[in-house]
Amino acid sequence: MQVYNSVASYRAWRASLSADSTVGVVPTMGALHAGHLSLARAAATANTHVVVTIFLNPAQFAPTEDLASYPKTMDQDLAALEALNASLPPSASGQVTTVFAPTVAEMYPAGIPLVRNEQVGTFIEVVPLSAALEGGTRPHFFRGVATVCTKLFNITRPHNVYFGQKDVQQTVILKRLLRDLHFDITMTVVPTEREADGLAMSSRNVFLSGERRKAAPVLYKALRAAEDVYNGGEGRASVILEAARQVLEREGAGMMKLDYVSLNESELLREVDTVERGKGVILSAAMWVLPTVEGEGTVRLIDNLILE
Numbered sequence: 001m002q003v004y005n006s007v008a009s010y011r012a013w014r015a016s017l018s019a020d021s022t023v024g025v026v027p028t029m030g031a032l033h034a035g036h037l038s039l040a041r042a043a044a045t046a047n048t049h050v051v052v053t054i055f056l057n058p059a060q061f062a063p064t065e066d067l068a069s070y071p072k073t074m075d076q077d078l079a080a081l082e083a084l085n086a087s088l089p090p091s092a093s094g095q096v097t098t099v100f101a102p103t104v105a106e107m108y109p110a111g112i113p114l115v116r117n118e119q120v121g122t123f124i125e126v127v128p129l130s131a132a133l134e135g136g137t138r139p140h141f142f143r144g145v146a147t148v149c150t151k152l153f154n155i156t157r158p159h160n161v162y163f164g165q166k167d168v169q170q171t172v173i174l175k176r177l178l179r180d181l182h183f184d185i186t187m188t189v190v191p192t193e194r195e196a197d198g199l200a201m202s203s204r205n206v207f208l209s210g211e212r213r214k215a216a217p218v219l220y221k222a223l224r225a226a227e228d229v230y231n232g233g234e235g236r237a238s239v240i241l242e243a244a245r246q247v248l249e250r251e252g253a254g255m256m257k258l259d260y261v262s263l264n265e266s267e268l269l270r271e272v273d274t275v276e277r278g279k280g281v282i283l284s285a286a287m288w289v290l291p292t293v294e295g296e297g298t299v300r301l302i303d304n305l306i307l308e
């Protein structure tokens with residue numbers, strides 16, 4: 001496995017590949033867990049070269065958010081990818097041959113202040129999708145994601161890219177970006193990997209311990225309760241969503257604060273009042289896990305299910 005830290009060195013390697021090679025790219029911010037590895041495994045089944053990008057992207061963080069404390073575990077990340085390669089079945093098309101882990105200066109030559117009106121240069125926005133759901137609380141977020149992914153796609157030149165269902169809005173927005181900017185790239189969305197108790201794996205889960213970790217699966221439980229109501233024949237969004245809210249109120253009171261729970265169509269992410277069967281609607285939620293003892297920070301978790 002080769003690690004490239006500069007655009008020029010990555011490009012030299014990319015240019016050396018034969019025309020029949022296929023490149024599958026897995027963009028990450030590092031602190032790899034089994035969710036990331038399932039993306040890399042999916043990429044290895046369909047590509048001769050899997051490129052994992054590891055870049056903690058400042059542009060998607062507000063000045064008030066957790067960029068400084070975001071976990072950084074490069075040595076373990078590389079070891080996890082080597083271990084993944086060793087565990088791939090002989091039927092795999094390829095393996096993780098390359099890690100692209102650029103510096104901030106490589107990716108943002110003009111610098112990247114977190115305050116938006118101090119930023120200089122080219123930024124990509126996918127409207128109006130980036131204002132929905134996560135965009136309500138994180139208005140800067142998808143501009144940062146779309147910008148860095150455009151840069152990463154241009155640098156890495158993938159045939160295929162792999163993203164996780166856990167960040168469902170990100171997949172909808174980036175699919176739109178690929179289409180609108182005429183990138184000749186196919187996206188595969190990989191199902192959410194969960195802990196045994198249902199909690200969606202996330203790099204930020206390391207900030208949860210003790211009673212907060214024990215209580216965190218309530219988010220998934222709330223979504224499952226709403227899904228049960230839908231599966232029972234209910235189509236009204238207000239009733240379906242109320243089932244999720246009730247679980248969070250009953251089991252999360254004091255420790256969890258709901259940001260949103262919402263039902264949205266999957267094209268423009270418009271909220272729906274009634275779920276039309278057969279169309280596929282996104283049921284998603286975000287909540288804050290509040291500190292329970294001094295020194296703990298607030299942790300924001302997201303999760304979603306598709307109501308088929």
Ligand SMILES: Nc1ncnc2c1ncn2[C@@H]1O[C@H](COP(=O)(O)OP(=O)(O)OP(=O)(O)O)[C@@H](O)[C@H]1O
Nearest residue numbers: 028029030035163164166167192193201202203204
């Ligand atoms: N539990 C998971 N299952 C499947 N894919 C996942 C999971 N968690 C993250 N991913 C995917 O991995 C890619 C990189 O995500 P990222 O590095 O932000 O990790 P993360 O665990 O989502 O971290 P964060 O704490 O920032 O949410 C994204 O496409 C994301 O959707």
Ligand SMILES: CC(C)(CO)[C@@H](O)C(=O)[O-]
Nearest residue numbers: 027028029057145148167
């Ligand atoms: C896609 C991504 C790597 C862009 O920084 C990030 O948003 C993530 O890890 O989901």
Ligand code: BAL
Nearest residue numbers: 029060061141167170
């Ligand atoms: N996967 C989401 C990245 C973020 O929260 O910034």
